[in-house]
Amino acid sequence: MSDTVMDARPASGTPASPRLASRHLPRWSPLAIAAGAIAVAAGIGAGAGLSSHIQWGLIALVLFVAGSYAITARVEGRRQAKDRVATSLVWSSFVLAVIPLYSLVETTISKGADVIDGTFLTHSMNNVLTIQPGGGVYHAIIGTLEQVGIATVIAAPLGMLTAIYLVEYGKGRLAKWVTFFVDVMTGIPSIVAGLFILSIWFVALGKAPASGFAGSLALALLMMPVVVRSTEEMLKLVPNELREASLALGVPKWRTTVKVVLPTAVGGITTGVMLAIARIAGESAPIALLVFGSAAINTDPFHDPQSSLPYYIYEQYNNGNQPSYDRAWGAALVLIAFVMVLNLIARFIARWKAPKAGR
Amino acid sequence: MTTTAPPPTKPEPHRAAKTVSRPGDRIFAGLARGSGILLLVVMAAIALFLTVRAVSAISKDHGNFLTTFEWTPSLNPPVFGIAVLAYGTVVSSIIAMAIAVPIAIGIALFITHYAPRRLGGPIAYVIDLLAAVPSIVYGLWGALFLVPHLRGVNLWLNDYFGWTYIFHKEDPNSAARSLFTVGILLAIMILPIITNVSREVINQVPKMHEEAALALGATRWEVIRLSVLPFARSGIISASMLGLGRALGETMAVATVLSASPQLSGHILDPLGGTFSQNIVAKFGEADEFGRDALIASGLVLFLITLLVNGAARIIIQRRKEYSGANA
Numbered sequence: 001m002s003d004t005v006m007d008a009r010p011a012s013g014t015p016a017s018p019r020l021a022s023r024h025l026p027r028w029s030p031l032a033i034a035a036g037a038i039a040v041a042a043g044i045g046a047g048a049g050l051s052s053h054i055q056w057g058l059i060a061l062v063l064f065v066a067g068s069y070a071i072t073a074r075v076e077g078r079r080q081a082k083d084r085v086a087t088s089l090v091w092s093s094f095v096l097a098v099i100p101l102y103s104l105v106e107t108t109i110s111k112g113a114d115v116i117d118g119t120f121l122t123h124s125m126n127n128v129l130t131i132q133p134g135g136g137v138y139h140a141i142i143g144t145l146e147q148v149g150i151a152t153v154i155a156a157p158l159g160m161l162t163a164i165y166l167v168e169y170g171k172g173r174l175a176k177w178v179t180f181f182v183d184v185m186t187g188i189p190s191i192v193a194g195l196f197i198l199s200i201w202f203v204a205l206g207k208a209p210a211s212g213f214a215g216s217l218a219l220a221l222l223m224m225p226v227v228v229r230s231t232e233e234m235l236k237l238v239p240n241e242l243r244e245a246s247l248a249l250g251v252p253k254w255r256t257t258v259k260v261v262l263p264t265a266v267g268g269i270t271t272g273v274m275l276a277i278a279r280i281a282g283e284s285a286p287i288a289l290l291v292f293g294s295a296a297i298n299t300d301p302f303h304d305p306q307s308s309l310p311y312y313i314y315e316q317y318n319n320g321n322q323p324s325y326d327r328a329w330g331a332a333l334v335l336i337a338f339v340m341v342l343n344l345i346a347r348f349i350a351r352w353k354a355p356k357a358g359r
Numbered sequence: 360m361t362t363t364a365p366p367p368t369k370p371e372p373h374r375a376a377k378t379v380s381r382p383g384d385r386i387f388a389g390l391a392r393g394s395g396i397l398l399l400v401v402m403a404a405i406a407l408f409l410t411v412r413a414v415s416a417i418s419k420d421h422g423n424f425l426t427t428f429e430w431t432p433s434l435n436p437p438v439f440g441i442a443v444l445a446y447g448t449v450v451s452s453i454i455a456m457a458i459a460v461p462i463a464i465g466i467a468l469f470i471t472h473y474a475p476r477r478l479g480g481p482i483a484y485v486i487d488l489l490a491a492v493p494s495i496v497y498g499l500w501g502a503l504f505l506v507p508h509l510r511g512v513n514l515w516l517n518d519y520f521g522w523t524y525i526f527h528k529e530d531p532n533s534a535a536r537s538l539f540t541v542g543i544l545l546a547i548m549i550l551p552i553i554t555n556v557s558r559e560v561i562n563q564v565p566k567m568h569e570e571a572a573l574a575l576g577a578t579r580w581e582v583i584r585l586s587v588l589p590f591a592r593s594g595i596i597s598a599s600m601l602g603l604g605r606a607l608g609e610t611m612a613v614a615t616v617l618s619a620s621p622q623l624s625g626h627i628l629d630p631l632g633g634t635f636s637q638n639i640v641a642k643f644g645e646a647d648e649f650g651r652d653a654l655i656a657s658g659l660v661l662f663l664i665t666l667l668v669n670g671a672a673r674i675i676i677q678r679r680k681e682y683s684g685a686n687a
Contacts, residue, residue: 086580090473183669187669195409252381257387
């Protein structure tokens with residue numbers, strides 16, 4: 001609308017320099033430039049005979065950025081023009097990222113929902129030919145629950161104890177080493193954890209591991225540093241006054257830790273453990289090396305191969321035919337739902353049990 | 360934690376009172392310390408086992424472990440090397456970083472500075488959740504959705520940028536199961552992680568700095584360039600390194616998408632090559648005991664690379680802590 005906006009003048013009444021009253025583009029100008037860019041891009045695209053509409057869109061984007069820079073630089077100055085370019089780049093990076101992530105979720109849900117029904121969730125792949133439709137993920141769900149459960153039973157107490165050591169007891173060289181190696185452990189690729197358990201298994205038992213338990217050990221290895229880190233952060237948040245008050249009453253240190261410190265931090269610790277569970281539930285590489293997968297239901301995690309949801313997806317994908325792809329999408333949806341539910345519960349607990357700030 | 364205290368000092372300031380040694384205390388402290396020591400033992404065991412097996416495999420290798428292309432430990436004499444795998448791992452990770460880092464910074468800035476406030480929170484939450492999507496799901500989506508959809512992009516790059524050598528495609532009609540596609544998929548995978556960490560760092564930029572810049576008449580971009588990015592730079596770098604560590608070690612997403620072959624080519628659109636973890640999963644099924652040791656040797660190299668990357672990230676974070684502690 002108005003091309004010029006007058007700034008407040010100094011009280012002395014001296015005439016403001018024309019610099020202070022800078023010119024502004026009207027608010028609708030980005031829209032106008034966008035419309036122009038799209039129109040010109042459509043013209044170029046149709047003229048040059050470009051078939052892909054993605055190319056039209058890219059040309060329009062480039063025109064829009066260049067056009068708004070040129071016009072703003074003329075009217076408002078170079079600094080404002082740069083600002084506009086930055087704004088459009090930030091917006092377009094957001095849009096650019098949303099497209100694949102949205103497509104991932106949308107594809108999984110729409111393809112998975114077609115497959116999932118009562119049969120899919122309650123049947124295994126036993127006696128189902130891979131080229132046939134039918135079969136299900138029941139055995140994989142059992143495998144995932146058992147493997148993740150055992151891994152949690154191993155890793156959660158160890159991780160929490162290590163964190164307690166680091167926060168409540170740890171000073172000096174040992175604590176420093178532990179802190180450093182927790183960091184190192186966080187970065188272990190899952191396939192390397194699998195290889196490690198594999199080589200230990202061979203040395204200790206002299207045969208290939210083919211049980212859910214071996215997979216659990218690798219998962220525990222991946223889970224432990226995550227639990228240590230999150231528990232450590234939570235324990236550090238517990239105010240020292242609570243510990244001192246308890247100790248001043250003559251309560252032994254271990255009871256102080258168990259009865260005062262841990263209950264105060266329990267919300268955050270639970271959240272951390274659940275997020276760690278959600279992370280390892282999706283690991284497939286160690287399972288491929290250690291558990292091998294099986295088509296039948298195997299409820300015994302200590303003997304014979306089992307399946308697991310992520311491994312099942314990999315297996316079905318490798319079958320390379322449409323019914324298997326459908327099953328893979330179904331299992332992917334089940335897995336995502338499982339992980340998301342864990343995440344949402346964890347976040348809910350975090351909010352519910354969050355230490356009240358202040359008093 | 361940063362100051363080095365002599366080992367036996369107790370952390371709590373109640374030392375003046377003569378502490379009675381109770382059995383419960385000793386047991387609990389022992390348990391806690393024991394699990395810390397166990398962690399160290401496990402790490403030492405990992406390093407030891409992998410190294411022993413790897414050395415025994417490499418010593419029998421009749422090719423040069425570093426420069427051989429093929430991975431055929433079952434041959435007599437065995438010949439295997441990591442040249443193709445190292446190249447593929449590095450190239451796909453570089454592509455992933457080149458795409459993911461600028462976009463992730465863009466999204467982080469979008470959430471913190473550009474989006475309407477009512478939108479920013481939910482978007483951050485959703486991206487947080489996306490970071491938890493298992494990698495095999497990305498792999499499935501990449502193989503069944505991304506690969507066919509990237510065909511056109513591949514052809515276009517070949518048509519217009521084929522002269523750069525990098526984007527030349529030997530057989531324009533082959534499927535897009537190339538290192539380039541793997542790089543794009545890895546970029547999409549690590550995007551949420553880098554975004555989350557960067558967003559947290561950007562949120563910690565003191566409001567005073569930004570307001571000071573605004574008061575001097577800076578535009579929004581200048582505020583970001585002058586007060587936000589300098590403060591958040593090291594945090595963003597370490598976030599990227601964490602993402603890089605993830606990309607280097609990623610197994611399933613690569614194994615499903617890449618059509619692997621022991622060839623090394625500068626044409627990143629050609630469907631060939633391999634990465635460390637993809638090779639391990641692909642070759643594991645047919646490997647005998649010696650073959651497994653050979654795979655363990657390649658796993659050790661991957662472990663060392665990720666160790667270096669993560670270590671560098673930690674050092675940067677550490678330095679940042681001191682910096683922000685002096686500044687906050």
